[in-house]
Amino acid sequence: MSTNPINTTDSGATIDPAAVLMQPLEIRHMRLKNRIMFPPMTTGYEARDGSITEQSINFYRRVAEGGTAYIVLGDVTPVHTISPTPKLVTDEQIPSFRALADALHEFDCKLGLQVFHPEYDTVAVANLFAKGDMAGARAKLHHDMAHYINEVSVDRLAEILESIRALARRATQAGADAIEVHGDRLVGSLCSPLINERDDAYGGSFENRTRFARQVVRAIREGSPDICIDYKLPIITEDPQIGRGGLFIDEAATLARLLVEDGVDTFHVGQANHTGNLNDTIPAMGTRPDSFMEPYSRRIKETVDVPVSTVGAIPDATEAARLIAEGACDYVGLGRPILCDPDYANKVAADQADLIRPCIMCNRGCTDAIASRRFISCVLNAQGGHEYRRVIEPAAEPKRVAVIGGGPAGLEAARVAALRGHRVTLYERAGELGGQLGIASVPPRKATMRRATRWFERAVDEAGVDVRLGVDVTPAMLLDDHPDAVVIAVGGRNATPPIPGADAPYVLDAWKVLAGEQRPHGRTVIIGGGLVGAETAELIAQDDYGCAVTIVEMMGRIAGEESSTILPIMMEDFAAHHVVTMVNTKVERIGETSVEAVETLNPPTPTGRPGAPGAPGATPAADAPEPQTRPVSIPCDCVIMAVGTAPLAFDTTALEEAGIAVTRVGDCNGRAADINRAVEEGWLAAAAI
């Protein structure tokens, strides 16, 4: 039961997102202007010492400017760590956090700092790194991640509590409005009945396992008597293998009641972590149901009388409003959705929820970036990470712009050019927009990709682009229209390599298979194990097709471009459907009943990248041994070609001779473009007109 009741709607009734999400909310003495929170997200934008940088401030300021009421800065450590996260360890760092708080307060947006301690011995690991003993540090890190919470001394836990108390004091001095306890990681692992094996005052009974969690909350209250305390409550959900660093729901509810007594003012109910796959807490498209934390946050909300937020895969504003209206939570955490569209809240307020650019849950720009220690961005948001530097400026002089091709690159170019005030006509040969997004949404789990196409359709319409579908425009037709600038975004085609037999009738085209224009049968060999080949394999190995699939890949990896969060799921699916993968294998000839290939048994280890044999672009070491190969013959009933994308041509000579500025973007621009590069090239081309 919330202290902030909101008019509830019967399930199934129409919900007005603005009416629900724009209601203010009181949490202790923190007043949120609406119900939209940007949950904790490590960004990689901070300085090495963990201080807040200008890029970090700009990133969060942009989210605040977009109307978000409450931003939680993810993973702020109270101690020095090697983790690339914010750190608030010394008084000297306070001004940089103060600058962030001030920037957010300009927009009446509240700032929370998520206090987090990693589950490793930060002091010992840092010392090993400082001594240059990288191997020792890595070994310790590896060991500690599995054992630390069972080995950490009571004295060290007391020191950590002291550092958290100090962080709370500094947070107040910096002007933060809230501290969110990262109830996952060290705290959650100690709470967990599945991880904690201690037999002292911090292990065994529920009381002992949750002792540290409660001490953390009290330490914060001591360090900062008035600050709002938010607690990320990690729940071990239906499948304990998904995440074990938290509590099952009954114990979580009991803990929540106790934590309110200790001083917690609000709960952020999330999926427990710690199986090593980020997909547990940040599920990629098609891997968890929408709003998968709903039953758990509802239970916590029924248990405590402080406001509760939920988070995770909330697909749109109507669903976000439904969660609140139907009593599952009081406010919503929208992580990737706001990363994708920082103007989320403002669009809801303006009754333009259908214009919110939807996150497609690809995990490429955000989660993969963090996993590989780059700063986060979003594949659909070309301005992400470049806040206040990449701005859609009105054009000095409105021009007539023609965009040829309605895939993501052309759509983004058309949208941005039109928003800048140009008169834009977009020509698309097909009868619908989206280009390769169409086939990209066909494989298992990928239907969410359609959100991007639907949004682009609405966005170009809203921007005033004149869209002409089913028009195979020629340079002569364009010249008749006298455009000032032309953006060529005609895309690519599935490439056909010069392999003997590639033109035989039983050799199909992966793009056409995905589009449903060709149907494979029986024993099917897919030549090319990039993303298209791998996704085609997944599709045709399903029961509807029932093909017995073998993928043959020249390099050392299958689906190397796939998100690290999805790859393990894809491999499980391959195993379940008996998909055979052959790497380091080059096809020599395609016959009617078999594919003849050569497998390299000792693929070169690329220089400087040990352990990644045969990785794309690998340069063989100078002392690489002579390749050892063996011929392989793979029986088949049909073959699918999936070796990559070849750019489609569009002759621009006449346009250039007529003095028209021409830009190429996306797949037709020399090399294959993933959605990230397609959107970025489209954006940049439009910004330059």
Ligand SMILES: Cc1cc2nc3c(=O)[nH]c(=O)nc-3n(C[C@H](O)[C@H](O)[C@H](O)COP(=O)(O)O)c2cc1C
């Ligand atoms: C790039 C990235 C970094 C994240 N970092 C944190 C973090 O520092 N602390 C945390 O508790 N959760 C973190 N999360 C999890 C998010 O807070 C959120 O629970 C998750 O993204 C699911 O919500 P969404 O579907 O709205 O994105 C992170 C998520 C992403 C995508």
Ligand code: SF4
């Ligand atoms: S990169 Fe993908 S998952 Fe991440 S915010 Fe953007 S669309 Fe969503």
